[in-house]
Amino acid sequence: MTNNYLAAALMLLVGVGFALALTALAKYIGPRRPNKAKDVPYECGSDVIGSPRARFEVKFYQVAIVFLVFDIETAFLYPWALKYRDLSCSGAVDAGGVCSGAVSLFGLGEVFVFMGILVVALAYVWRKRAVGWE
Amino acid sequence: MGLTTKLDAAVNWARKFSLFQYPFVTACCGMEFMSVAAPKYDIARFGAEFPRFSPRQADLLIIVGTITERQGPALRRIYEQMCEPKWVVAFGVCASTGGFYQNYSTMPGADQAIPVDVYIPGCPPRPEQVLDGLIMLQERIQRGEGHNQIVIANEKAAMNAQKLGIAYDVPATAIRPRIEASKG
Numbered sequence: 001m002t003n004n005y006l007a008a009a010l011m012l013l014v015g016v017g018f019a020l021a022l023t024a025l026a027k028y029i030g031p032r033r034p035n036k037a038k039d040v041p042y043e044c045g046s047d048v049i050g051s052p053r054a055r056f057e058v059k060f061y062q063v064a065i066v067f068l069v070f071d072i073e074t075a076f077l078y079p080w081a082l083k084y085r086d087l088s089c090s091g092a093v094d095a096g097g098v099c100s101g102a103v104s105l106f107g108l109g110e111v112f113v114f115m116g117i118l119v120v121a122l123a124y125v126w127r128k129r130a131v132g133w134e
Numbered sequence: 135m136g137l138t139t140k141l142d143a144a145v146n147w148a149r150k151f152s153l154f155q156y157p158f159v160t161a162c163c164g165m166e167f168m169s170v171a172a173p174k175y176d177i178a179r180f181g182a183e184f185p186r187f188s189p190r191q192a193d194l195l196i197i198v199g200t201i202t203e204r205q206g207p208a209l210r211r212i213y214e215q216m217c218e219p220k221w222v223v224a225f226g227v228c229a230s231t232g233g234f235y236q237n238y239s240t241m242p243g244a245d246q247a248i249p250v251d252v253y254i255p256g257c258p259p260r261p262e263q264v265l266d267g268l269i270m271l272q273e274r275i276q277r278g279e280g281h282n283q284i285v286i287a288n289e290k291a292a293m294n295a296q297k298l299g300i301a302y303d304v305p306a307t308a309i310r311p312r313i314e315a316s317k318g
Contacts, residue, residue: 033286037214042188045208 062130069125073118080111142278149193149219150272151181156192156216158209161199163226166258175261180268189215194271197244200228200235206247213248219282221271224253225264233257249281 041048084107085093091101125131157167170177171185186192189212201209213222224244227233230253232242244250251274254267274280278287288304295302 031218031286033218035214037211038190040211040215042190042212042215045205045210045212 059133066125066130069118069121073115076114077111080107080114083107143276146276146278146283150275153182153194153221153268153271154184154186154192154217155182155194155196156187156189156212157185157196157198158212159198160201160205161226161228163198163228163258166261166264167196167198167225170261170264175265177265177268180265180272182268189213190217193217193220195220195222195248196225197222197229197250198225200233201241201244201247202239203241204239206241209244209247219280219286221252221275221280221282222248222250223267223271224250225267226259227255227257229253230255251280 041052043049080087085097085099087107087110088104089099089101090104091099093099122131157164159167169175177183182194189195193216195213195216197209213220222244224230228235228240229244230250232240234257236242241247252267252271254263256263259267271280275283278284292302292304
């Protein structure tokens, strides 16, 4: 067990060491010929317009946050959809997808609860005027 | 053969097989460039593996296509921003001479803006021609005859002469581009 870790540590050391060695070599023996153009940011040869530290509207942040809520919702719906057959059957489900027990509404109800909570969140952001772009 | 000569030969050998290209693609020759870079003709076999899309990481500028008067200064700046020693290849007749564009807006050859080492004729050139041009460039690199290699060698010689207190006239470069160095 310890030996395995030793190999990993050695690998890490060699990897990092190699990168550092190459960087150091380039720094100390690489030729260096500075000029003015090399200090200019690369803009496909054009002149630089404005500062790279431009400001963005805070609305983008708002949209990003709201997007995250619905993105996660979608991400959770996929596993739910895959498990839906199992969740709607009180007994076992065979390979063909046929339910051996009674039909249960658990899966459907569960997702409605989940969506309900999200609708509350949507109502909240709607109220707060976070949806829309005025 | 002195030790430094041998070292130079080894360094030049390494350089000629580790060219990082900056494709300055402006026109239809770009299709042929893609063909050269793609597996069938595979420019990587000749040690010019990677197209880099930043001049900071490139030492071979390949001018692929027509250069207009408006593009000249941009080309000049990109050339100046590249790593040194650097080499320039004019890909196709438009980059070499302006090709069939004989009008006020087209630069009659990219060498009006920057020095060029190898001219590859053709409208567009066949991939084999491009590979041939690349091999010609590699031979020049090995001999230390790239335009930028000559500039660097001259500067070195001038510095050494100054140290020793000898007069040394830096030879005028054969290639004198029309466009001045950008103001930075």
